[in-house]
Amino acid sequence: MSTLMHDVVVIGGGISGLMASIYLAGKGYKTALISRGDPVCCLSTGCIDVLSTALNPLDGFGDLSEMHPYHLVGKKGVEQACKLFKEIMSKSPIPYVGSIRKNREILTPIGTFKTTCLVPQTMAASLGCRDEYVHVISFTGIKDFYPSYITSRLSNTGFSLYDAGVSSTLAIAARFEEKGFAADFATWITGLELPPGKVALPAVLGVNNPVAIMEEISSRINREVFEIPTLPPSIPGLRLFRALKAAFQDLGGDVFWGMPISSVERHGHIIEAVTLATSARATRVQGKAFILATGSFVSGGLFATRDSVYETVFGIPVHVPGARKDWFWNDFFTAGHPIEEAGIEVDSSFRPKQTTLENLFVCGSILARSEVMKNHCGHGLALATGLKAAKVCERKLT
């Protein structure tokens, strides 16, 4: 067995785990990030929802349940996390815009509007296009993006189809990264002689350098351009993940990708090491502190059997709302589904309650009572609790 020594071992490579890792690696701690696979943020719109129930997300805190993890972070903590996030992203090819004190709306592929807080710069122009003319451009053969949903919902719109020679979002994105493709595309738009207004297109403006591509098109056609997030595979989600991962790696962080944790070594109240289930010889990752950011059910941090819900890495007790029959609602997507409350309960220093573990901190959507779908607070919660857990972990290390 090979042993690798670290100061902190972060388990879970989603937004929350990455945020914690970036903070700690930036402070000079030897940090390892272990992830079973790519995080579900790759499937998201890439937008940071902080809390979509109020115009100012921070004002909405009062309406949250008393036990909501946001209260453990506090308004200031959430602001700090968003500020740090924007700072990290400003050094990446995809800066984020928006204010933590004001929610905004972006256009969705079905012509409705989604309330969110911070958005990638490629969606910055998506605000306030209810009255002005928006021309939607789609691509021949593209699946799951139908401009007629938008044109039928919004009155002042039109649409055109561009033949990129390929039809999947990822393939079109690769074409936009070819030399000269964006220029040809812009020339074609100019030829359409559109009425004044903005141009919208599905989020396909390349994976690596979308802002540069958007600006090139925008300057050539002399009008504002913005992206509309698509169904998965979601390129804005992929960009967000890759930018955060790169930021962590640039700080000298270690990543262990695609490997589940097969066993945990505990000594009294201390977790000493975890073992990665590689195909043969196990890799043992040792740390002074551990951060658990494995996410909820979809990400595999929680798993439900017929009669219980358990946490998949350490087997920490999970808070479950009532008996199993109470978890069932006819409509899973109805706001406030009880199962959304399931998760790990933590104390004010983000250590799991009902355990005596001293060097384990929990963050992200695995936290109990976060009710991400009801409150629309997914990425915001991940950032805020990730940073906070990293900070308390830092205190433990010094």
Add this chain to the structure above:
Amino acid sequence: MTFEHCVRCTICVENCPVYKVEPRFPGPKQSGPDAQRFRLDGEKSVDQWVKYCSQCRRCQIACPYGVDVAEIILKAQLKYGTEHISPFTAHLFANAYHLNALGSTFAPLANKAASFKAAKAVLNLLGISREPDLPEFRFFNMERGRRRKGKGRKVAFFYGCHLNFNRPDIGWKIRDMLVAMGCRVVMPRQTCCGLPALGNGDLDMAKKYAQKNASVLTSFINKGFDVLYACTSCGLTLIQDYPGILEAPGGKKIAENTYNVNEFLHSLLQDDKENRPLGRLEKRIAYHIPCHLRALGIGYPAAKIFEQIEGLECFVLDDNCCGLAGTYGFKKRNQDIAHKLGEIASIPIRALNADAVVADCGACRMQLGHYTGLSAMDPAEIIAEAMANSINNKKKSGHGIKRLFQKTPY
């Protein structure tokens, strides 16, 4: 996990290099778990497009649910291969070892011949791409070199075909570094790891190769040797496929006792920290992570060594596949795919303004050296250079080790 565990989230699709440049390939989700529902024993395969998969295994690493996407596709490729007549290139590349051995034996002649336009045209007619540079053969290959050196910790070095026939200089550098760090290095008699045969749809031949290597390697392991590999694809085959699909006798034992050279060096360097074995090296490098290093799940050990080298600026790039994927990119059929992926992988490397591109895999080096125009180096070359710069090492003597610490060894 089997195909039934797939929740169709498309994270694998986001990570597939081929899918974004080849519209005829429906992506890992559809050619893996989705199509698997319709594949029946005793029914002839019709999914010709499975052959577009380059087996980079990025999908499998990315899958959050642990579905063995690449393995499902590999099995479908093998099924297709046995049910249909394989093209000439598949037979040719499945035998890559013998092809290399022939090239190495007639090295000056073979290299000269391959440089002629006419020869490229003939190869093209046979189904070989014109695009990538063909690797140059070396007559004095590792098989012809010294097979034992040094004293101390016992290691058996599985150097693989690329170092053996094309870049023995790197192989010897690795050997001498290990010797300098106190190892007794033995080069066991070895043949191809079997991956080219597996990738070209010939399971039987791959098994034969695996059996040959397995019997040699297990005998070394029984004598207390650790097995080291330098090529990450050979390593992945030894560790994942020998105990897995190739069912090599003693496969599990091999997998448990096989280490990446840099992983091993890192631990040796860690133990020898007081002696400061690594000197200063002023360089800016782009470290391209080969897909199969990612798939090994050992992290990026060479990057950990680079961190300890003063003056070295290393940028880790692990989001792109170079596109060559072993013998895959040498086929005319995959020419465009390999070309486009090579271009895509080169963009971030060029943007770094690096002095060199570094990769553990010989195929990645060939491809990225070709597309970026930078010198493509193995991590071992960087580490050897840093070791040569260490004052403490210069005092070390010993037969042949001195050569490692000369400015221009080999």
